[in-house]
Amino acid sequence: MTEAGPRWTLVCHGGAGLVTRDHLTPEQDAAYREALTTAADAGAAVLRAGGRAIDAVEVAILRLEDDPLFNAGRGAAFTAEGRNELDASIMDGATLAAGAVAGLSTTRHPISAARAVIEGSDHVLLGGEGADAFARAQGLEQVDPSFFFTEARWRSLERALGRLGLPVPPRPEGVAVDARAELAHDEGKRGTVGCVALDIHGDLAAGTSTGGTTAKRWGRVGDSPLVGAGTYAANAAAAVSCTGAGEYFIRLGVAHRICALVEYGGLSLQRAVDRVVQDDLTALGGEGGVIAVDPHGHMAWSFNTEGMYRARVADGEPLAVGLYKDEA
Ligand code: ASP
Secondary structure (H helix, E strand, O other): OOOOOOOOEEEEEEEEEOOOOOOOOHHHHHHHHHHHHHHHHHHHHHHHOOOOHHHHHHHHHHHHHHOOOOOOHHHOOOEOOOOOOEEEEEEEOOOOEEEEEEEEOOEOOHHHHHHHHHHHOOOOEEEHHHHHHHHHHOOOOEOOHHHHOOHHHHHHHHHHHHHHOOOOOOOOOOOOOOOOHHHOOOOOOOOOEEEEEEOOOOOEEEEEEEOOOOOEOOOOOOOOOOEOOOEEEOOOOOEEEEEEOHHHHHHHOHHHHHHHHHHOOOOOHHHHHHHHHHHHHHHHOOOEEEEEEOOOOOEEEEEOOOEEEEEEEEOOEEEEEEEEOOOO
């Protein structure tokens, strides 16, 4: 028998990478902790009021998408051509309903577009201009593509293009400098946001949103909008959201693999996430991390990078934020 855990739980992440005390200033450390607290608090409020896991996941991710500290929504990374192409997915563990979008450039909140795919279409994954057109038709807020411009991500692009020996595209004109965005930490090439939750009805949900990898090319799509790779939720197993080098997560089907180890392999949640991240992902040469919850209220994470921005909260337990490897 599995010991009964808290009635509701929520975990969110803001990406994994070179997150160490040496690489973050005290101001950056404080800003990331505050942002993760705000997002986890917003999701927890939904669950505390008896709301659904999928709503809590969407609400928490909306906060993270609006914060330029993270490579998702407002703070999205740039493609090699100097564009922002945003990806997201969300899944309801109760019904296995899933929605996803790839390559958005005018929709402010990709996670809400992914959610709308579930409720407003017969499809699971929409891409490119069609996905923006769908989001617009669903009444979701549209913005000029320059909304996603942040100076810090542009500098990351310049560095990445320099390493690749590629030309730097013309810098968009007339974009304002955002003081908060200047605090964004370049955690390698990446950073993505995600959330997993269990509600008091016993239902799980997972969601992930990203700007993708800096200097991505040719319409590249990563794992974040791919159900089974970057996101998966099934009440019979777990809810999982991933962050890291998407190509490796796609090849391993990381999120679904963790769920399969729990459901068919009988592994505990922590053993399943460690097995896939520390053994399988590492053996393949991929870097990143995952967060997960199961229907018994257990929470788990695992990463093979220096650190991962993360926060967890549960019924009767205080909210806890971690950035570095040595934090619980
Ligand atoms: N997994 C994302 C992607 O490959 C990036 C990240 O999580 O940092 O698009």
